[in-house]
Amino acid sequence: MGKTLSEKVWDDHVVRTADGEPDLLFIDLHLVHEVTSPQAFDGLRQAGRGVRRPDLTLATEDHNTPTLNIDQPIADPVSRTQVETLRKNAREFGVRIHSLGDLDQGIVHIIGPQLGLTQPGLTVVCGDSHTSTHGAFGAIAFGIGTSEVEHVLATQTLPQARPKTMAVNVTGELLAGVTAKDIVLALIARVGTGGGQGYIVEYRGPAIEALSMEGRMTICNMSIEWGAKAGMIAPDETTFAYLKGRPHAPEGADWDAALAYWKTLRSDPDAVFDAEVDLDASQLTPYVTWGTNPGQGVPLGAEVPDPEIFANEGDRTAASKALEYMALKPGQKMRDISVDTVFLGSCTNGRIEDLRAAAGVIKGHHVADSVRMLVVPGSARVRLQAESEGLDVIFKEAGAEWRAAGCSMCLGMNPDQLAPGERAASTSNRNFEGRQGKGGRTHLVSPLVAAATAVIGTLSSPADLSRSR
Amino acid sequence: MDAFTSHTGTALPLRRSNVDTDQIIPAVYLKRVTKTGFEDGLFAAWRSDPNFVLNLPQYAGATILIAGPDFGTGSSREHAVWALQNYGFKVVIGSRFGDIFRGNSGKAGLLIAVVDQKIIEELWDFVEEHPAAPITADLLSRQITADGFHTEFEIDDYTRWRLLEGLDDIGLTLRHVDQIDEFERRRTAYKPTTLPAKVASTS
Numbered sequence: 001m002g003k004t005l006s007e008k009v010w011d012d013h014v015v016r017t018a019d020g021e022p023d024l025l026f027i028d029l030h031l032v033h034e035v036t037s038p039q040a041f042d043g044l045r046q047a048g049r050g051v052r053r054p055d056l057t058l059a060t061e062d063h064n065t066p067t068l069n070i071d072q073p074i075a076d077p078v079s080r081t082q083v084e085t086l087r088k089n090a091r092e093f094g095v096r097i098h099s100l101g102d103l104d105q106g107i108v109h110i111i112g113p114q115l116g117l118t119q120p121g122l123t124v125v126c127g128d129s130h131t132s133t134h135g136a137f138g139a140i141a142f143g144i145g146t147s148e149v150e151h152v153l154a155t156q157t158l159p160q161a162r163p164k165t166m167a168v169n170v171t172g173e174l175l176a177g178v179t180a181k182d183i184v185l186a187l188i189a190r191v192g193t194g195g196g197q198g199y200i201v202e203y204r205g206p207a208i209e210a211l212s213m214e215g216r217m218t219i220c221n222m223s224i225e226w227g228a229k230a231g232m233i234a235p236d237e238t239t240f241a242y243l244k245g246r247p248h249a250p251e252g253a254d255w256d257a258a259l260a261y262w263k264t265l266r267s268d269p270d271a272v273f274d275a276e277v278d279l280d281a282s283q284l285t286p287y288v289t290w291g292t293n294p295g296q297g298v299p300l301g302a303e304v305p306d307p308e309i310f311a312n313e314g315d316r317t318a319a320s321k322a323l324e325y326m327a328l329k330p331g332q333k334m335r336d337i338s339v340d341t342v343f344l345g346s347c348t349n350g351r352i353e354d355l356r357a358a359a360g361v362i363k364g365h366h367v368a369d370s371v372r373m374l375v376v377p378g379s380a381r382v383r384l385q386a387e388s389e390g391l392d393v394i395f396k397e398a399g400a401e402w403r404a405a406g407c408s409m410c411l412g413m414n415p416d417q418l419a420p421g422e423r424a425a426s427t428s429n430r431n432f433e434g435r436q437g438k439g440g441r442t443h444l445v446s447p448l449v450a451a452a453t454a455v456i457g458t459l460s461s462p463a464d465l466s467r468s469r
Numbered sequence: 470m471d472a473f474t475s476h477t478g479t480a481l482p483l484r485r486s487n488v489d490t491d492q493i494i495p496a497v498y499l500k501r502v503t504k505t506g507f508e509d510g511l512f513a514a515w516r517s518d519p520n521f522v523l524n525l526p527q528y529a530g531a532t533i534l535i536a537g538p539d540f541g542t543g544s545s546r547e548h549a550v551w552a553l554q555n556y557g558f559k560v561v562i563g564s565r566f567g568d569i570f571r572g573n574s575g576k577a578g579l580l581i582a583v584v585d586q587k588i589i590e591e592l593w594d595f596v597e598e599h600p601a602a603p604i605t606a607d608l609l610s611r612q613i614t615a616d617g618f619h620t621e622f623e624i625d626d627y628t629r630w631r632l633l634e635g636l637d638d639i640g641l642t643l644r645h646v647d648q649i650d651e652f653e654r655r656r657t658a659y660k661p662t663t664l665p666a667k668v669a670s671t672s
Contacts, residue, residue, distance in 0.1 A: 015652045016645050021627055024642060026652050028660055036546065038502035047639070052649075055664040064500065078500040085502045096663050117661050129545040129569060143569055145547035147576035147638070155642045157649055161625070193487060194539050194565055227542060229568060247667035254659035261657070293487050293542075314486045314538060314586075321485070411544075413496035430543060432491040434514045 002268020004165045005234050006200040009140045009265065013123050015157055022159040028122035028139075030152045031108045032059040032095065034086040035413070036127030040150035041089040051093040053156045058117065059090050059097040062107045066415050067376050067403035070100050079414065093153075106379020106405045109133040109347040113217065114381055116246025120235035120262040125152055130347045130429065132223040136216035137243075138235035138265045140200065143224060163229045164274040166199040167267075170207040172282030177462050179357070180215030181349060181427070181446035183207065184222040185287035187279055189297040196228030199275065202267060203233050207281035213242040214353035221348045222429050225294040234266045286461045288334055289431045289444040291322035296431070298334060300449065300461055306330035325433055326441050327421075334459050337443070341424040342373040342454040343436070344447055345403075346410040349427035350378025352385050354447040359391040361451035361462045362398045368457035373400035374416060376408040400454065412437040425453040470578045472635030475607040476559045478532030479600065481522055482593040488536060489543035490570060494552040496544075507552035527600035535592045536563035541570025550577045560606045562613065562622065564589050575628040576638060582606055582613060582622035591618070608633055 003011070016024040030053075037059070044050065051057060064079040074080040083100070090097035098104040104111055109130055112118040120138035125131060127149040134141035144158065152158055170183060188195075203219055211219070216233045223231030240259060243249045250258040267273075289297040290304050296319065298305065307319035307330065323330065328337070344350075344358050355377060367373045375395045377383035383405055386392055392402045409416040410428040418424055418440025427450050428435075431442040443459060452460040498510025515521045522528060534553065540563045541549060550573045553561065561579065564586035574581045584592075595618055596602070604615040606622070608629060613620050631638070642649075 016648045024645065024648070026649070026656070029663075035499050039504050039547075042502070049639070055662040058663040063496070076500075082500050082502055096666050115667075117663060119661060122660065127545055127547075129543060143545035145545055145550070145569060145573035145576065147547060147573060151639050151642065154639045155646075155649060156653075157642055159627075159638065159642065161627075193542060197565070197568060224543070224569075227539075227567065248661040248663075250659040250661075257657075258659045293489070318486050411491075411496045413499065430489075430491065432489050432543060434495055435491050438495065438497075438514055 002271040004267040004271045004273060005138060005202050005265055006140060006165055006232055009121050009123070009138070010162065012121065022161040024157050025123055025160050026157055027125050027152050028056060029112065029117055029124045030057045031112055031124070031126035031131070032057060032149070033063055033108050033126070033128065034061050034082045035063045036146050037089065037149055038082065038085045039146050040153055041093065043150040044093070044153055049154045051095060051153045054094040056156060057095045057153070059086060059095050060105055060108050060111055061086060061100050063407045063411065063413050065100045065406040067406050067408050070404045103380050106381065107347045107350060107407055109221065110350060110378035110382065113137065113213070114379055116243055116249035119243060119249070120239060120265050125158065129224040130221050132228070132231050133217050133221040133347055135220040135223065135230050135232040136213060137239055138232055138262070140230055140232065142230040163200045164198050166196065166201045166275040166277065167273040168201055168203045169276060169278045170203060170205040170281050171278065172207055172280045173210065174207060174281045174284065177448055178284050178286060179446045179448060180211050180218040182284050182287045183279070183281060184219045185289065185294065185297045185444060186284050188222065188226045188295045189287065191226055191277060193225065193293050193295040194227045196223065196226040199228050200230045200232065201228045203231060208233055209236065212353055213238060214351045217351065218348055222294065225429055235262045286446060286449050288449060288459055290326065290328060290334065291319060292325055292431055292433050294429065294431060294444060296322055297444065300334055300459060302334055304328045304330055304332040304334065336458060338458045339371060339425045339443065339453060340422045341418060342371055342450050343409040343424055343426040343428060344374065344450050345376030345378060345408050346428035347378060348429040349447050350376060350382065352382050354427065355382065355386045355391050358447040358451040359394045361448055361465065362400070362455060363394045365398055365455040365465065367399035367454045370457050371454050373454040374403060374409055375400050376403045377405050379405045409436050411435060412440070425450050425459060470635050470637060473578060473580055473632040474609055475605060476532065476580065477603050477605040478559065479528070479530060479602065480533040480535050480592070480596045480604050481528040481531035482535045482596045483522060484537060484593055486537040487539045487542060490541055490546050490549040490567070491543055493541065493549040494546065499546055499548050504551050505555055507548055508555040511552040511556045532557055533560045533562065533604055533606065534558050535589060535596060536561055537589070538563065538565045538586055540566050542567035545569045547573040547577065550574050550579050554579055562589070562592065562606070575631065578632065580606060580608060580632065582624065584613070584620055584622050588620050
């Protein structure tokens, strides 16, 4: 019997296997940020251990960092201490770091691919659940906790139980105005937030193959939102073209050797997945969430559901609690929901293609008076690229705020937060209670919906914009 | 890590599903660089409600949390485990957990006992009726017992063994350092390294 993509990559990284024990996996790339690493470095110090492979480790600052006045010291002393702790640890242990203000600083999951460090067939980990993003290149990539960060720093390996495999077959062609974000939101609404638990998922099929690397990263990024261990997409010409010429991509004979290997990274025709899910992309319209977990989503053209429609009691209770928190009523049209803030950015949708798409919608329009729009490039390079294309001017002329790179309003840790009761349309990944600031209310949307919503002031698609003209 | 064999204490029923790690501890509380002092952030958004279960006097001093399905989903923050431990919890019983949270708990010495959701409902009812009743979670026999109540729980053999022995994962792995050396020797040369840094990436 053949192997699936994830089984091939997994098997290539098993250092040791023993009955009754998890496999010991070698880790090719370890990304580090300021929030989940200080206790790990402390642990090394206490045990008198070093970083085994600083040459496979890369640190950056993203979660705590402000997106305004980045040339000044971080105002919040506790955030500043955490960032300075990372700088000190990087220096002490010989780890490369891209600090705030550095050209290659940015959200950890944006800079790995951008530098060409994320490559097919690698194992990639980071103390961050959205590490699944890197699976878009055909890597096994997953988030880990701080104890595991310490383990990887000390040994460059991780003991891991072999997950089951799942295929998500996405057929058909996306309609105009429907994006990778809508695919993944629709998928999670269907399978639920626990639907992927215990699985490495492979997204495949014509609708996935048609996506750019940015779109693929958006989908893999949200694998964790339905509980999957990791999400992967088989590398193809789109992947190779993205990688070619990047700073850490192989060159010359190494490129040829790598390419030959990368081309083997596909699930064999006779490989059997433990589970399969089918989704028809041609049936999808823009998706938005109404609740407080990413599975609580509906098409933009739909209404806020009545909790009574859910089959099990747990879902009914969860829906009622979510509606109460979100201050929404069953039957309310999603399009009638007005927002105070639009956030365009994050490791889900903070890449250049996302900014281009949103700018294309917003160009020639103005952000509604009742709305503030934050545009936060995922990395300093994305910001520079956008500026070289004049996207910053489009956003600023439309009345949006053009910010420096970081996690920003995705997680309510740095100065960019929602006020209690404030409502946002957000291109990020989590609509959890308080995720974007205590008492804040989040609707997850695509960059296209974010841009149209900013202009109209209620949840909208670009098509609504041309209708209202 | 301290060895864990058995724990007896009172329990607290948290009747909510999908309690993600942002609910367990919001991001704004993650700025400490130690593993202690996170108890103030535990369920911070709900703590201001005097009727929130953590604020009810009958559950004061509880060390066993009885959670709803999909507890600990979302963010990888191990601070969620530390916050529970710093507050005094030793055991979380639930029917379904986020993978990363469950892994983190095993590393940090917080026992995650998995039982059927039906049992959770029974436990919730039991604890609400008898908040002062001691409950025992015994890792050796994989049993949860209380007066007139007992059930088995699930935990994978490897995590159970590590908890029982109080073993440090890194120490265990370093016993096989020769195999890591060997793996590195045969690792493909074209795989990327972060050092030396190459300049000029693109977006």
